Amino acid sequence: MEFRHLGRSGLVISEISYGNWLTHGSQVEEETATSCVRAALDAGITTFDTADVYAGTRAEEVLGRALKGERREDLEIFTKVFWPAQPSPGRNNRGLSRKHIMESIDGSLRRLGTDYVDLYQAHRFDHSTPLEETMSAFADLVHAGKAHYIGVSEWTADQIRRGWALARELNVPLVSSQPQYSALWRVIEAEVVPTCEELGIGQIVWSPIAQGVLTGKYLPGQEAPAGSRATDDKGGAGMVSRWLRDDVLTRVQQLRPLAEEAGLTMAQLAVAWVLQNPNVSSAIIGASRPEQVAENVAAAGVRLEAELMARIDEILDPVVERDPSHTGKQAPPANWRVAS
Template sequence: MEYRHLGRSGLIISEIAYGNWLTHGSQVEEEAATACVRAALDAGITTFDTADVYAGTRAESVLGRALKGERREGLEILTKVFWPTSPGHNDRGLSRKHIMESIDNSLRRLQTDHVDLYQAHRFDVSTPLEETMEAFADVVRAGKAHYIGVSEWTADQIRRGHALARELRVPLVSSQPQYSMLYRVIESEVIPACEELGIGQIVWSPIAQGALTGKYLPGKQPPAGSRATDDKGGADMIGHFLRDEVLERVARLRPLADEAGLSLAQLAVAWVLRQPGVSAAIVGASRPEQVTENAKAAGVRLDAELLARIDEIIAPVAVTDPLKTHEMTPARRP
């Protein structure tokens, strides 16, 4: 494993992070989830990303139990707040009430007295940004989080949040967007703004929810038990990557991966990590061997010729419209 600074902050994280969205507490049983966490630790992964909403709060609880007994100072635990976790009208969004209550609930589930990074899971158009940032600042000052970050905010939202964070003297150090060979919407606006501000990207779905593994073939039904057959949310997320025109181009990457001595998934993760603005790529898994294999992308350097050949194949089907990031902001509280 190799390690990187999170943006220009002093925090160092593993360049491959383990995330438990769509797995812990839903797709896989707790014994398998724990085995995946152990495999991540064995691979040198120290950064673990979750959110209160994952699996209706169960993912945080599973992760907390899986990490119990580990030296807390040797881990970076990341979680998020925004989406509803209970039916109450205040159990959502980025109001002061919801943030202050949610951090305590997350810490209880994670069995820790602090998280290393507390992230706004989306931008809340229903709450003044000043209120949100002041609440996050109080979370940091109370010692319940060391740093703060955002997820799927636009470049303008990030600039506004960062300016307030500086006024409040709290470290807003990260952005967590979707990013992969097939989904590049952050390249034109979000990455340049974050590099200017010293904010690092912790990207999710570097393998495009599995579309870049090569397991999905054009003209064929998805393999039984794969994410594309999961009716708990996985199928909805991966569906738009499974068009034949996309899968045909993914298949053309296999000889390139073979030349580099990598699996397709490892090639996809290494491609994301070649971006200077990326501090870490989040990988998920339903089996420990998936974690072990994906972690081998750490430290891989892809040469310029290989990157150019990848781009020639994939660029025609990649999603690049920066307005896709704007669409991630809910028009109202969920």
């Protein structure tokens, strides 16, 4: 494993982090989830990302139990707040109001079995709450020792800039952005990345293998493999469906000889590709089996030659999404996973 600073902060994290968005508490049994976390630890991963909304709080609970007994100071544990973590008739159970943030952090800490999180992230931008209120609440959590740093997820460049300015006034470190990013989904490159480079904010990117499409397991003109994310009726299928077009799948298959030339699997090539961006501090991987962790972690420290990067661009260019206006628009809906 190799490590990088999170933006220009002093926090050092593993350049591959482990996330449990679609797996813990839902797709896999807890014994398997724990085995995946153990595999991540054995591979040198120290950074773990989750959210209260994942599997209706169960993902945080499973991760907390899986990490129990580990030396807390040796880990970086990240979680998020925005959506209702569980079904509720309450009108204040979502968003980034002071009330919701203060109540959500206590629930997350209890489920994770820790006194603090290293990074607390705004899971989306809240258009219905004054940004000053949101940032003030986050600042109070940092000053109270419940979070060491704060971050955002799927915010636009303008939203990031406004949040960073307020955080600076409040003397708290807004250090990260967590967007979707892969060789197929590059909407952050035009605006978010340059803004974050200027402000000293690092990217913690999710879905670097495009929900599994960049592994090459989905073939043009064929049914999705049984047991794959495309057949998961609990949420996975909805996210991956936009890539299951023959034009996309055909071009992804053309990456296979490039991966072989580089001595990498398709998944490793995809993870290594996002890590070539110097503004990326870490790439989040997930797993439903421990062996998937071992495969993806092998992308750590891989440096792709400029010629190979150019060939990847040439192959994928016609099917790549680059429009910065799509930032946050391909995210899960507001009730994501709550009912699972």
